[in-house]
Amino acid sequence: MSTVSREAMGTAARLATVPLANAAATVALAAYLICAVLSALAPGVLVWFFQPWLHGLSLEPLRPAGTWFRPAEFVIGLITFPAAVWLTTAAIAALYNTWAHR
Secondary structure (H helix, E strand, O other): OOOOOOOOOOOOOOOOHHHHHHHHHHHHHHHHHHHHHHHHHOHHHHHHHHHHHHOOOOOHHHOOOOOOOOHHHHHHHHHHHHHHHHHHHHHHHHHHHHHHOO
């Protein structure tokens, strides 16, 4: 015979929103820079790496015909990608803190 016991559950720890968002943005920035370097040095590696994730869709049409690197686009991405990750992470942490402590 089995028994079911019920223990009081503790409250979830609050997430430190800003440090978590800073960490996520730092990782995103590093990933962006690694991806940019890989694209410049070996663009075929990115197609090879991401192709299995798309389950049969071909990435070949997405391969640029000419020069892919444009300094203005690189700088804009360098700023906006980590910023978007920061905002998304902060929003998720804020929602978690709100919903986990009701």
